[in-house]
Amino acid sequence: MATEIKAPVFPESVADGTIATWHKQPGEAVSRDEVICDIETDKVVLEVVAPADGTIVTIIKGEGDTVLSAEVIAQFEEGVVSGAAATEAVQGEAKVEQAAANTQAGAAPVVERAQQVQDQAPAVRKALTETGIAAADVAGTGRGGRITKEDVSNHQTKPAIPAAAPLSVAVGERIEKRVPMTRLRKRVAERLLAATQETAMLTTFNEVNMKPIMEMRAQYKDAFEKRHGARLGFMSFFVKAATEALKRYPAVNASIDGDDIVYHGYYDIGVAVSSERGLVVPVLRNTDRMNYAEVENGIRDFAYKARDGKLGIEDMTGGTFTITNGGTFGSLLSTPILNTPQTAILGMHKIQERPMAVNGQVEILPMMYLALSYDHRLIDGKEAVGFLVTIKELLEEPAKLILDL
Incomplete structure (x- = not known):
């Protein structure tokens, strides 16, 4: 049976907050007291933790959405790992086992890269896979050094400077980056x-x-x-x-x-x-x-x-x-x-x-x-x-x- 995950009760001086980051996505298994979401208020960032071992079923308030005190932000199911999460875990294990079996032709680096990608959040894993960027090459700016989707995007836009090779950015090109204020x-x-x-x-x-x-x-x-x-x-x-x-x-x-x-x-x-x-x-x-x-x-x-x-x-x-x-x-x-x-x-x-x-x-x-x-x-x-x-x-x-x- 699904239970509700609510935003913390804000003090009187805080009217509302904004969902800053979802660290877990629907279908992902989570452990009790594991941080699953950050809510940014006018003064501090509040952490929302999992009430028990289980799985996030549905995210009601996405990143960037405004939330009120004690408002429901997600649905959670205790003690259950969804089929999607189980399949993902099996596939991840199969990939690592296959990589370990291929020790000839550079299998060890493949295992390491696969594990680095597997350790990231789903949205980040997808971005790393689509771009072909190694997780170890991206500087994480999230809590605890975690990699965010923006980190992957920023890594893509950085001009490459290979040894004895010309810059990838045309001479005279002026780059701008627009990001919303926190x-x-x-x-x-x-x-x-x-x-x-x-x-x-x-x-x-x-x-x-x-x-x-x-x-x-x-x-x-x-x-x-x-x-x-x-x-x-x-x-x-x-x-x-x-x-x-x-x-x-x-x-x-x-x-x-x-x-x-x-x-x-x-x-x-x-x-x-x-x-x-x-x-x-x-x-x-x-x-x-x-x-x-x-x-x-x-x-x-x-x-x-x-x-x-x-x-x-x-x-x-x-x-x-x-x-x-x-x-x-x-x-x-x-x-x-x-x-x-x-x-x-x-x-x-x-x-x-x-x-x-x-x-x-x-x-x-x-x-x-x-x-x-x-x-x-x-x-x-x-x-x-x-x-x-x-x-x-x-x-x-x-x-x-x-x-x-």
Whole structure:
């Protein structure tokens, strides 16, 4: 008897989702808890798993279709392998056995290629067979390095560059490729555009001498890692300094809701993380109660989740302030865009050695530019500058930060 496979129950902040990828097709045998489908929402990608060992009977919502919370997306039959799947399995085994028998005349490569094709999803297997492309030659961009139909198509369109042979693309030919925006990328674009159009955004800049923190980190990083099991990075200092500055300037930790100002009595700091699907901002909760090791472990876990596509909606809901670090990509100076409805965002940048005047003498110091973008409707220039200067002072004298001075 067929049972229904439904989309997950979305949180209130997520209206609907889009079927991103079907990893299994009708007639294919699946195992319990095996991922069969990805649903992309405005914030995260949700995985749908098989409820038991069995077979997908019918796909109701195809790739690219919009789905609502708990909507039926497929029919599933438990404990049954369809005739098509059984036939396909027998044929696959027969092909491998035949290839193994033909050990003379290069049978081993044939077995390997057959197995590589057999390991792919049905649509991908068909594309590989029709094009004659070896699975090992295609770079997979799907989850876990899986090959998608688009990967096969892209591999076909790449100009071949054989040794000592002319390029296959005519001289002067200009190639274009058009692909639809992912749902997450589209949502990020909408939010960034809204932030520039619906807020009175302004940015103030300053610079911080990173030498004291770098010296402290060099002195204690091994002991810190041994004690806490976490690397001592720079981000924990910035999160703690920002938290202290937010206590002193409550407006920077506030948000605008219609005609009201909402002052938050807690400190939830989002840390912008770049992922393959786009920019995401997971949130560290109650940073005023966290120690440096907890901050570092939290950021590390978010980075792993973002890499593996495992960030949940609960990881990115809320947040009263955001920190983004363009310095990891080499940015020396930039203007971060507000993460609405928050009213401020701090931008970190690359540490660059520069000649600085210190007590009438020129010294070479590791300097970092800081940028604070803020909503001028709520935060005045005096508060914004004071907030950024507070962060600068706490970072340049980390003892004040640690001793709560």
